[in-house]
Amino acid sequence: GIVGHTGYNSCPKCHAYGRRVENRTVLLETDSPLRTDHEFRLKIDSTHHKNVSIFEQLPNFNMINSVPLDYLHTILLGVMRKMLDLWFDTKSLYPPSIKAKISQKISLLSTYEPKEFQRRLRGLEKMKLWKGNELRTFLLFIGPSALKDYISNEHFQHFLLLHIAITILVDESLCIKFNAIAKDLLYKFIEEFSFYYGEKNHSFNVHLLLHICDDVIRNGSLDNFSAFKFESYLGKIKSFVKSPHQPVEQIHNRIIELLSISQLSINECALNYSLKNPLENGFYGKILINDVLIDGSSTCDSFVQLNNGELLKILRFRLLENEIIAIEMDDFLVVVFTIDDSCAVIRKEWLVDQNSCFFPSTFEYHQAMKAKSKSSYRT
Numbered sequence: 001g002i003v004g005h006t007g008y009n010s011c012p013k014c015h016a017y018g019r020r021v022e023n024r025t026v027l028l029e030t031d032s033p034l035r036t037d038h039e040f041r042l043k044i045d046s047t048h049h050k051n052v053s054i055f056e057q058l059p060n061f062n063m064i065n066s067v068p069l070d071y072l073h074t075i076l077l078g079v080m081r082k083m084l085d086l087w088f089d090t091k092s093l094y095p096p097s098i099k100a101k102i103s104q105k106i107s108l109l110s111t112y113e114p115k116e117f118q119r120r121l122r123g124l125e126k127m128k129l130w131k132g133n134e135l136r137t138f139l140l141f142i143g144p145s146a147l148k149d150y151i152s153n154e155h156f157q158h159f160l161l162l163h164i165a166i167t168i169l170v171d172e173s174l175c176i177k178f179n180a181i182a183k184d185l186l187y188k189f190i191e192e193f194s195f196y197y198g199e200k201n202h203s204f205n206v207h208l209l210l211h212i213c214d215d216v217i218r219n220g221s222l223d224n225f226s227a228f229k230f231e232s233y234l235g236k237i238k239s240f241v242k243s244p245h246q247p248v249e250q251i252h253n254r255i256i257e258l259l260s261i262s263q264l265s266i267n268e269c270a271l272n273y274s275l276k277n278p279l280e281n282g283f284y285g286k287i288l289i290n291d292v293l294i295d296g297s298s299t300c301d302s303f304v305q306l307n308n309g310e311l312l313k314i315l316r317f318r319l320l321e322n323e324i325i326a327i328e329m330d331d332f333l334v335v336v337f338t339i340d341d342s343c344a345v346i347r348k349e350w351l352v353d354q355n356s357c358f359f360p361s362t363f364e365y366h367q368a369m370k371a372k373s374k375s376s377y378r379t
């Protein structure tokens with residue numbers, strides 16, 4: 001490994017040498033020579049290295065260029081969060097009244113966030129709790145409108161340099177074409193940072209912005225190599241552990257279960273299944289599909305998740321016309337269309353009679369009518 005971010009020669013990409021300002025290490029140099037794989041392996045800058053990295057054993061691995069910077073930590077949790085703290089934290093540049101007004105604007109603007117946004121942006125009173133996705137929403141979408149007319153024009157113009165540069169770098173179609181422009185904007189942003197916020201705040205992350213455009217050229221847009229998806233999966237892994245006893249085994253078992261569920265499709269149900277636990281009127285209480293048990297009487301084995309993420313509780317099953325299984329749920333049925341043998345989950349009210357149902361495949365009225373006349377089902 002290499003020295004941490006408080007080290008004088010901590011930049012993993014260049015030879016910028018830090019200095020101490022008010023008990024903080026700052027990296028102010030912007031024109032230092034870049035590090036190379038060759039000199040890294042020779043440990044020429046000896047104090048940059050803490051020990052020999054195991055990655056040096058990987059074939060065709062460049063110890064500088066094959067290790068891209070991560071924009072979740074560098075830009076969002078790093079620079080964007082620092083600017084928010086400088087503007088609105090205690091002893092900040094703007095009074096609480098301005099913070100409150102911007103917060104109001106954020107809550108108004110955030111109501112327009114489309115549902116594809118993973119997390120709705122909360123107000124500035126919760127900014128200490130903002131997750132990476134919220135900082136991303138602020139930097140790329142809501143920040144410019146929320147800040148305009150509330151912070152000084154100098155701070156606003158300076159923030160826009162970062163906003164525009166990162167907007168270019170997250171866009172697949174712009175990140176290479178306008179890479180040089182993004183680099184110029186970030187260079188100006190870094191150069192002006194100390195002027196507006198003081199040298200002591202010119203931190204490691206601010207310096208790293210110098211190098212992010214080169215990583216985009218090598219790896220594509222920022223989301224291509226960000227830690228977002230790994231961080232969100234870490235949360236999922238944590239949720240697998242329900243007790244302190246044998247946590248690794250619990251994680252392993254949940255992952256194996258998930259893999260077996262993801263391989264199960266409704267179409268496969270008809271191919272390899274066996275019904276168990278016969279009830280009245282041709283119903284069954286359990287079904288074994290490709291070694292996965294669904295038990296209508298059990299709380300933990302009776303739920304299925306549809307492709308749209310919706311959870312359904314299955315109550316019982318039945319067999320009709322000696323062919324296809326029916327899976328009956330609280331308000332839903334699984335039907336098989338004879339026209340092409342495809343399956344779908346429908347609401348019970350869509351069932352017309354034993355041989356037909358409504359099915360608004362594209363949610364257009366005429367399509368549904370057509371489906372009624374053409375499609376039949378075998379439950």
Ligand SMILES: [Zn+2]
Nearest residue numbers: 011013014016
């Ligand atoms: Zn550097």
